[in-house]
Structure formats: C-alpha cells, structure tokens
Amino acid sequence: MPEKRYGMVEATSSAKGRPDPGSPWVGQSIARVEDATLLTGRGRFMDDIGVHPGTLHAAFLRSPHAHADIVSIDVSQAMSSRGVVAVLHGEDIKALTSSLVVGVKAPVECWPMAVGRARYVGEPVAIAVAADRYRAEDAVDLIDVRYNVRPAVVDPRAAVKPEAPVLHDGFGGNVASDRSFRYGDPESAFASAPHRISIDVSYPRNSCTPIETYGVVADYNPGDDAYDVLANFQGPFSIHAVLSRALRVPGNRLRLRTPPDSGGSFGVKQGVFPYIVLIAAAAKATGRPVKWIEDRLEHLTASVSATNRAVSLVAAVAEDGRILALDWDQIEDCGAHLRAPEPATLYRMHGNLTGAYDIRHLKIRNRVVVTNKTPTGLNRGFGGPQVYFALERLVQRIAVELNLDPLDVITRNLVLADAFPYKTASGALLDSGNYQEALRRGAQEGGLAELKARRQAARAEGRLYGIGYTAVVEPSVSNMGYITTVLTPAERRKAGPKNGAQATATIAIDPVGSVSVHVASVPQGQGHRTVLSQVVADVFGLKPSDIRVNTEIDTAKDAWSIASGNYASRFAPAVAGTAKLAAERIAGRLRRVAASQLNTETDDIAFVDGHVGSKRNPDNRISFSRIAALSHWSPAALPDGVGHTIRETVFWTPPELTAPDEDDQINSSLCHGFIFDFCGVEVDRTTLQTRIDRYVTMHDCGTILHPAMVDGQVRGGFAQALGAALYEEYAYAEDGSFLTGTLADYLLPTVAEVPTPIILHMETPSPFTPLGSKGVGEGNCMSTPVCIANAVADAIGAKDVVLPLVPAKLAEIVRGAEPAPPARRTSSTQAKRGGDRKLRGEGEAVVKANAQQVWDMLLDPNTLAAVIPGCHGVEKISGTHFRADVTLGIGPVKGRYRAEVKLSDLDPPKAVTLTGSAEGGLGFGNGEGRITLGPTPDGGTTIHYTYEAGIGGKVASIGGRLLDGATRVIIGQFFVSLARQAGGGEPASGGLSWFARLRRWFGGAP
Amino acid sequence: MSRLPADQHHAVRLMLNGKPCSGDAEPRMLLTDFLRHEIGATGTHVGCEHGVCGACTVEIDGKLARACLTLAVQVDGCAVRTVEGLAPAPDRLGLLQAAFKRNHALQCGFCTAGILMSLDHFLREVPKPSEQEVRDLLTGHLCRCTGYTPILRAAMEAAAELAGEPAKEKSDA
C-alpha cells in the first residue's frame, strides 16, 4: 500500500506574492524583508558591531563547585599578566552595585557574582578585564581562589527536607515561597468522586538554548553618572528597572540598546541581565568600555535554564472520566538565586492550571525552592511544559485506569464551544475557541484512524508502537501582574497593583512621505519587520516594501514600557495590533487632509495603490506621499484640528488584564490559542530508540497574519520540544557538578532527528486583540513533550515515563535496572554507584625494590615529584603532608592544578592511605587510595592499591565522557612511574599497558 | 610544519572570496576571530567554538572547514570562501540564497551562513543529490529556529534548479 505523504500536507508555507491586487497583505506569506541581509552575511548581530577604540574585553572565572565558601581570592598574579587592566571579584562588585531584586519578599540578597559563597557550578567568581579576550582568559587562569566545599542539594524534593543543606539564610530552609490556593469546593468534589487518580512527575531541566550566545558592551560616563549598554537582551523591559536599581542610577541614566539582529533567544536572552550589571560595573571600575561575549560552555553551564519542577497532581474523577477537581502540589526549582522575574515560570500558568478543561474545583500548593543549580529564567513555553507534562500525563493515566479511550477523556472534559469567553476556576478568561471542532478536524485531517490501524498492525507484529494525545491551551500576552499572585492579597494591597501588557508602536512620516515604523518588540528572528510592513501597508494602501521597520530598542529615545520586549508570544496579538492602531490614527488624520485637498468628505477617502483618493470618483486622487508629506512642508495647509501627521505613538494595553483579585483569581494572559496534537511513535525493541512515525499538530491561534511564519514558529517550537522530549537535559551529578557543557553532551536535535510535523490550522479570532490574532510561538513546547511521552507510555505500557526519553531510561522501565558489570579481578574495575560520579578501582604493580625502599620513596618529596604525573615540584609541609603543582591534560584541555597529598593510617612499611585533592582553573578532583606493600618471592614488592576518586568543575562539564578513563589513566600513571622508579618490572595488572598506549593522549607531562 | 613563537604576531595573507587580504594574528588566534575581528568579515558566525554547531563553516582551498577549529595562521597562503562571497552581486542573491528566502529557510539567520557554505560546496560536488544525502550533510549543522524542514526544502529546490529544472516560484524581491 503506498504511504500517504503526510509531510506535504501544509500548503501554506512557501513564500508567495499577493494573489490579486487589492486584497490585504496581512495573511499572505510574503518574502521576508529581513532575509537578503542575513543571507549575504550582512546581519548586525551583537558581536558584529564595532566598539569604541580602547574597549576592553572581559572573561569570567567561574565556580567549579556547586556549593562552597570562598576562603580567599588572590588576583595578584592575574593582575600582573600581560594586557590585564582589572580583576574584580564579588566584594568589588558589591561595592560598585546593589543587590538584584529577589522575586519574593525575603531578607535575601542576589548578587550577579558570588560574594563569599558560590552556590552553583559556573557562578561568576571573578571577572578579568584585559586588552583582548585571549589575555582576559589568560588572566582568569591565574586567579587563585581557595574554596571550602559545602554539601550541595540539586533535587527540589530533597531541597525542602529539613536536613537539606541550606543555600540562603533568609528563606525558610530552601523554600522561598509557599502559597496555597483554593478555588470552588475541591474538598467536596474529592469526597464524593468515585475515583481518585494521581501522578507524580519530575520535569527535567532543559533550555531552548539559541545558537548565538549572550553579549554585552557597557560604558560608563562619570561626568553624567550614566551607563550606556548594548546587549542582546530581549525583554521584558521591566528588567530595566532592576538593572538601574542594581547600578544605582535612575532609569534615565541607564541607556539600554539592542543590536539590529539577534541570533535567536526563545526567552533565554532575558537571562543576560545579571551580566549587564557585571560588565557595566567593570566599565565603571576601569573607566573604559568593556565588552563580553559569552562562550558556549558558559552558556550551557550558567546562562539560564527553564525550571525543573516536581509535581504531584491528583484528580477527582467521575466514572465516565470527567475530572471534577484537581489538586496540584508543585515544587518549582529556580536554582541558586531567585532572580527577577522568577518565580514567574510557576505563576505564568496560574490561570491555566485546568488546561483546556472545564474543571471548577481546584486546589493548589505552590512551593518555590532554591537548589545548587543555575538560576532559571525565561524559556520558550515558560511554565507550560511543566504544567502540561503533569496534566496531560494524568489525563492519559485516567484513561488507562478507567479503561477509556484517552481521546474520549479529553473530549469529555473540554470547555464547550458556546462557553467563551470562559473564566477558568483560577481566573483566566479564555477568549475564544472551538476545541471540539479542532479535535474533530485534527483527527480527520491528520489521519488518526489510519494511525490507529498502523498501531494495530505494528503490535500484531510484536512491535512497540504507541499513540499519544494532548489538548493544550496556549496562553499569550502575559499580564504583568500575574507574578504578584505569589504574594498574599494583603501583601499585594501593600505593594500596589500591577497588571496590564503595554505594547507600543510608532509610525512616522518623513518629508518625502515615506513611512517608518518602530516597535519595542525586540525580535530574535521571527520576522517582525515583515509582518509590520504588511500590517501598515494595508492601512495606507501601500506595498510592504514601501514601509521601513525598525525593531531595535534604545531606552533613551524610543517609546517603551515594562512589558516591551519579545516574550509570551505577544508580537502578533499585541504589538502588530498596536502598530495597526497607530497607523490608523495617522490615516484618520490623513483622510481629513485628503478630503480637504480633494474637496470631498472624509468617509469618501480611501487609501489604494499608493494613492489617497475618492471612493466615488477614483480619478480624484493624490499620491500618498504628497498628502503624507504635507504636514512637514505646509502645516498651514492642513485643515483645522488635524494637528500634524508626522509621528504617532500608540500605547495599548488590554483592559481584560487586571491585577489578581482578593480571591487570588488572575487572568494571567490575554489570549488563549488551542492546540490538539497526536502522534504515533515506535520504540525499537532492541535499541529502545524512539522514532516518531507521524506527528500531527492542530493549531488555532486566531487570525493568521503570515502563514509561513506561523508554520515556522510551529516547526521551530516543535523541534525544540522534540529535543526536550527525547534528548536534552541539563544534567547534574549529585554533588552539583554540571555534566552537559558542550553541544556534544547537551544534544540538540539535528535534521536527522526532527521529522516534519503535519501542521493544521483553524482560525477563531480573538475578540480581545486588534487583529484577532493570538500567540503561536510557544505552544508546541507545551504540547509536544507530553504528547510524545504519552505515546511512548502507550507503546511500552509504562505507568511512568521520565523526560528526556533516552534509551537508557526506557531500558530501566522495560528491562529493569541494569545489573552491575561483572567484577574483574585486577585494576580499573569501575563501579559507579547510584548516579554519583565517584570512580572506584584497584590495581597492582610489582617492583624489584623491597618494601622498605618503596616505603621511603612514597614519603620522599623528590620521588613523588618524579612519579606524580605532570608534577612541577613537591613541597613538603610536614612528614605526612605534601603540596604539589601539577599540569594535567585530558585531550587538548590542559590545566594547571594545585594538589594536596596527605598520608594517614601509616603502617610502615606495609600500608598507607593517601588522600589527595587537586584544584585548578579547569576544575577539581579528589580521591583517596590505600596502598599495601607485600613481598614477592624474589625479594621484590607487590604494590597493591585501591582508590576512590571524584572529579568536578569545568572538566566534568566538557569531558564527562572522557573523564572516567582519564582518571584511571592518571592514577595508573602514578603507579607505573613509581614502579619504574623502584626499578620496577612490568606491572602485574593487564590494564597498565593500556595506560601506556593512552599516555600520549592523556599525557600529564608539562 | 614550522613552529611559530607563541608571543608574536604573524602576518596572515590569504585570498578571501577571491580578493587578496591580510592581517596579523597570534598563533593561537582562531580563524573565526581573525575573519570577524581582524578582517571585519562578520558573516561567519560563532555558535559553540567546539566544532559541533556548524555556524562557522567556511571553505578553505576548496574544502569545508570549521573556522572555530582552525587557527588563523593555518590559512596563510590559502583561498578562503565565506558567506560574503556567495552572492553574484551586492544587490542580488545567489540561487541557493534565493531558495532559502523563498522557503523561509531561516529565521534568526545565525546558523545560516554555515549551512549555506556547506550546501554551496556540496551542490557543486554532488549535482543531483537525493534528499537523504542532503539530510546527511545537514546533520553537521544545528539550527534552533526552523525545525530544518524549510532548509531541506530550499536545498532540494536549489539542487533541482542547478540541475536545470526551472525554479518553482520566483521570489518577489
């Protein structure tokens, strides 16, 4: 049977011109105005923009430890390094700035650089400022920091326990906020419901990480006491207030600008703001402009991440699968600091905790915790993936437990089509939609029946095939007040109301009558300039190519407000609509000007094909530019009361977005799109790899302004969500070491992994937005991970599945935990226990020297200097305490370490315990080994050793895959050298020749 | 291979997109930094500096290379092609570039230069590639915006055009 080519279904996607003249530009997939520049390498991204002569470059020293007191920082060597102008550490930053605002009311400080204590791996500890980036990085290597390591906590459920290590003294334990909410009568609903079905899930850490990293250039002018900052920040510009406060200047003395182009953000570039403070402070300290471009390791380790969340969700369920009440218990992990706007990820969805369903009774407990991980911030989907993973897994679970079809359970619970605008139990006003119709059309046009047949056929062959579903409400245009739901009504009364979603647009007409548009939307590749040119062209009867659009922002000159920026999918619903309103205002006045010039009435005037003319008599017309320019050349010729037609700025905020009320109801977002997804997946029985057989995604995002861009948003979001479902995780070891610091460890899907989804649309315009459109960019990040998870759960018949659905995790579910590898007799046996990165092993070497000789060697600094791999010299602190300076390399990554070796449990000349630790720019290691010496029949000695070692810091982040081998090699080298020094024969264990082979690679020699 | 003193600058002379150009580099300076900050050819982008993302892909003496894994001094005497050299004229797009524009194969455009370089090279070597071959080539590039489908489509369209089939639709700009 020929397979249907589902990949070809989308017909909306390629660039087309206008089908017939006179039809509106909005709704057409016109070619993007952005592309010619970008395709020829003429884009102006952050790092492409020239800087003032004499600009310095910054590099950061970052904490290798997840949790450690900073005992001392010695910058003297770094300062004397060539080209270095300044090295600043936490105390310096503290002297130059004020603490960042913390997201909840608590006596806790939040510095952008570790002050006294580091709380996550990658936290900035010092910044070196030098003539160029290379010199700055040289200097970073020479900063000498001594740490006192503290126990770390990385799991949010562990963080709330009383025995957990505490990060900040001002919070209750690690709980920064604990609020409970109650809507309707959940207790009665639970008491009377026939079923109580629950799910416990942990949503992992991941990030939509863009390909362009952060960048900041900052300058400080002491004469004005003012900062000028260029950064690829994306908003929200409420952060501007946080920045100016941290930099101790009024807002009008912090000029924040963005470059013309941005290499993707997906929320992530909101997180550049702490670095704006640091680079600005460095500029002030050095009296010179300072530039910093983040590298990929820094970005993955320490830029920002989505929150991970532990959720227990319980539903009271009727026999037929109807959900009568929900009980949410969410523990939100915001990492080491609660940076603004967190805990927004948790509250963004507060009005939407019932998803697409009509559920009237709701109980919520929201806890926000801090852990020893990178602080969190904006990320595409923002709270949606976390909520829907729990909610939609639960819906699938309900179907399984009650033996119902999952689609029936979804259908029975959906908000009814005639119920809009529908107010959810927790206060969101769902603006419009027809969810039943979306399901019907999605199932039909996406070929659900055929997919079910495929499942049946696959299962008949014994293959693991499953189907997953999700129904998701996609909120967009955030209410700036939703975050205050974290406060109690009393606290809110004290703080004053916060709400709204100000959007702004400016239309300007120059003296030759050409039209410019400016918005504060800060796009990162979505094509805002193209869409705005369409919207404005339609109002003025012009062509999109006649309109010039500027989307850069300069807070010193442009119209902006706290909601400005690119997030919460606010462009199409809010910003584009505001541009339309601004254009219409000017058009209204131009109409009066034209009416007086053409001797007709205002309502007879139309804007057509570059002209303004009479509708009744199309020959009576003047060119648009002539009418438009009149305000410049001859203001006196304008009719009375028109004022001018030169420039119009509109601020628009929807009245529906009010502050949370006394009952904690909050309309957290203005628009609510709807997505119905389903997919068929096959899990390979042998490799347990998940293959997407077909993915169907049905969207209702209101009026579509540019079909190809909408599809682009859907596809891009889908690809990122697929990554979150199957590959991506910011992985941490139990000690808080960060394990995924390269793109070879943090796996973004490539073209080989991303199937082409079938994208379907319907359009139910929003009554609340000027153009009827709703946001669309984030939906698949909410719907897709759980849809795939549901399908995989269906395929393997699992009750619980964990993201990302990597084969190793599926193997545990399908086959049970992996048995320990069979122990080998000799060296290099490595047994990793439950997730820690400790490495254990043992080995043996035989030498000609007798036990006493070997013993003496072990206690002699000169011998140690000769046998410790890469040793530059050993200093004897006491008879049993040595300090060594060593250079160790893993592949090309070489670093200098300071090592301390202590001997204990001495049993001369038979046994000794060596405890060592090494610390350097690339990370740290520590270990303990027991050495026992035994006689051989021919007068020699057998050196037997066992060890346990652990490694963390940068090397763990970039070389996790190589580390275990490298550690063993280095330990082995020590004994090989010792044996050689002791006139050794060949070592007894077979593993050691392997060391020799690899020595060149892992070589420690200086 | 000659050894270059680490603490000195060395003159690097090359042909960049067919024109001679030169600059100074320390031996450790990456080709990405050299092209972007010494020469001012900022069209080549940096996404990872460890060879995975492909954003920095350029052509050196007719072979594709990651500029982030190449030292500037290594291209002394070489011919280097970058995205700035793809368009036939400043106000025109090349065939591949036009196919990208038509198919919305870019959003932020940050990954695009590297992808264009790889495809440009590949389509010269393999005139009538299968979709699978193009896919294989593109696995060397990460794009975070587009979900790849439009890139694949643009590449196939460009390949068809290069093979003499007429373009499906002309871009209106």
Ligand code: FES
């Ligand atoms: S920057 Fe060269 S491959 Fe990523």
Ligand code: FES
């Ligand atoms: S277009 Fe943005 S990364 Fe590819």
